Amino acid sequence: MKIMCTVGTRPEAIKMAPVILALKEQSWAEVRVLATAQHRHMLDQVMSFFGIVPDIDLNIMKPNQTLTELTARLLLELDKVLLEEKPDVVLAQGDTTTVFAMSLACFYRRIPFGHVEAGLRTWDMQNPFPEEANRVLAGRLTKWHFAPTQSSKNNLLREGIANQDITVTGNTVIDALLMTAAKDLTLGIELDDSKRLILVTSHRRENFGAPFKNICRALKTLAERNQDVQILYPVHPNPNVKDIAYEMLSEVPNIILCDPLDYSPFIAAMKKSYLIISDSGGVQEEAPALGIPVLVLRDETERPEAVDMGVVKLVGPNYDLILNEAQRLLDDPQAYKAMARGVSPYGDGKGAQRIVEVLKEFCA
Ligand code: UD1
Ligand code: UDP
Numbered sequence: 001m002k003i004m005c006t007v008g009t010r011p012e013a014i015k016m017a018p019v020i021l022a023l024k025e026q027s028w029a030e031v032r033v034l035a036t037a038q039h040r041h042m043l044d045q046v047m048s049f050f051g052i053v054p055d056i057d058l059n060i061m062k063p064n065q066t067l068t069e070l071t072a073r074l075l076l077e078l079d080k081v082l083l084e085e086k087p088d089v090v091l092a093q094g095d096t097t098t099v100f101a102m103s104l105a106c107f108y109r110r111i112p113f114g115h116v117e118a119g120l121r122t123w124d125m126q127n128p129f130p131e132e133a134n135r136v137l138a139g140r141l142t143k144w145h146f147a148p149t150q151s152s153k154n155n156l157l158r159e160g161i162a163n164q165d166i167t168v169t170g171n172t173v174i175d176a177l178l179m180t181a182a183k184d185l186t187l188g189i190e191l192d193d194s195k196r197l198i199l200v201t202s203h204r205r206e207n208f209g210a211p212f213k214n215i216c217r218a219l220k221t222l223a224e225r226n227q228d229v230q231i232l233y234p235v236h237p238n239p240n241v242k243d244i245a246y247e248m249l250s251e252v253p254n255i256i257l258c259d260p261l262d263y264s265p266f267i268a269a270m271k272k273s274y275l276i277i278s279d280s281g282g283v284q285e286e287a288p289a290l291g292i293p294v295l296v297l298r299d300e301t302e303r304p305e306a307v308d309m310g311v312v313k314l315v316g317p318n319y320d321l322i323l324n325e326a327q328r329l330l331d332d333p334q335a336y337k338a339m340a341r342g343v344s345p346y347g348d349g350k351g352a353q354r355i356v357e358v359l360k361e362f363c364a
Helices: 009-023 043-049 067-085 097-109 131-141 150-158 172-181 212-224 237-250 262-270 281-289 304-309 317-330 331-339 351-363
Strands: 002-007 031-034 088-095 111-114 146-148 165-167 196-201 227-234 255-257 276-277 294-296 311-313
Touching: 002 009, 002 067, 002 097, 009 031, 009 088, 009 111, 009 172, 031 067, 043 262, 043 317, 067 097, 067 281, 067 294, 088 097, 088 294, 088 351, 097 111, 097 131, 111 351, 146 150, 146 212, 146 351, 150 165, 172 262, 172 281, 172 351, 196 262, 212 227, 212 237, 212 255, 212 317, 227 262, 237 255, 262 281, 276 281, 276 317, 276 331, 281 294, 281 304, 281 311, 294 317, 317 331
Parallel strands: 002 031, 002 088, 088 111, 111 146, 146 165, 196 227, 196 276, 227 255, 276 294, 294 311
Antiparallel strands: none
16 A cells, blocks of 8 residues: 655654654555655754655745745645655645645545644634644545544544544654654753753744744843843744844843754753743643643643643743743742643654554555
């Protein structure tokens, strides 16, 4: 059976890598890896870390690409690939434009589509934008829904997806994390070990503009008020983020700005961190498993499990909330301890295996 595995951006590569590697071990599966390269450098970083070479690479990324041009170019290019390759099954992960375009391209060619990390919902089409729409739309066109948690399965049932089409697998981000965290990890950036480390990432489209400036102002004040702290911030290359972050934060002595880190140094940075401040989906899933508290720079999340367990807290792109909550975790050991518990609500490291089992049954 010819299975095409799609990757477009950094998180898709991280979360698809365990699936690709597990499928490649199956005698019944002919695996083809398609990179849309919606991200270029950040995708390549991850693919080379996991030793996966794409069979097809569309090299689609353009600087500061708009959603419409990206979607339109993807649809045309993906359709050509599907026509040429004629896969029996196509898989994609998550809620990026690559995933939505691939689900639609498969629907038009009547090729069954498997959605990895299915069923995440905020129930608000504007947040996150455009990801909520991408995953809802892809979900309508999906044959196999690989839901990471029971709560994501419940979301799909609420939308009328049939029970037998949904498998709770755990999130493959934990498979990737366990594969990586077991290795010798080096950060490769010199830090002052006498200072507590706060790791920051931010890239959400709905935060572009004023909300992102609030985030930067809060980080600046936090750094200025706490000289015993250093903030490490690998800056996302999206110009809407990068230009502002460097403009507002590069002069602050205890804030280190750098390019996106390779996956394994980033895991090393997470493990060294006292606290993480982020709007990333993947980081919200990984950090609890490593026992690091996360303040999420969003007003809502499609990943409620860690919030319910009290190890992740939503602070929005809100200057006061970011400052107050971060300061509390720096000053109050009890509050910190309550959030720094190692829990893994998103997976047990066997997500890829469960996905393989479902596809194997289909193939038999
Ligand atoms: C995309 C996804 C988002 C995901 C995020 C993960 C969409 C609409 N957005 O957001 O869901 O959470 O990736 O990081 O699918 N760029 C580079 N080099 C890279 C990557 C990006 O220069 O390796 C720059 C380019 O100027 C590019 C821009 O970032 O045009 C935006 O990339 P895009 O994939 O459209 O959006 P992201 O904000 O990265
Ligand atoms: N990550 C990385 N280098 C970095 C920042 C993040 O490898 O400098 C990893 C992180 O471990 C997580 C993933 O990238 O697995 C999250 O990607 P991102 O935040 O870009 O996207 P999201 O998860 O929000 O879709």
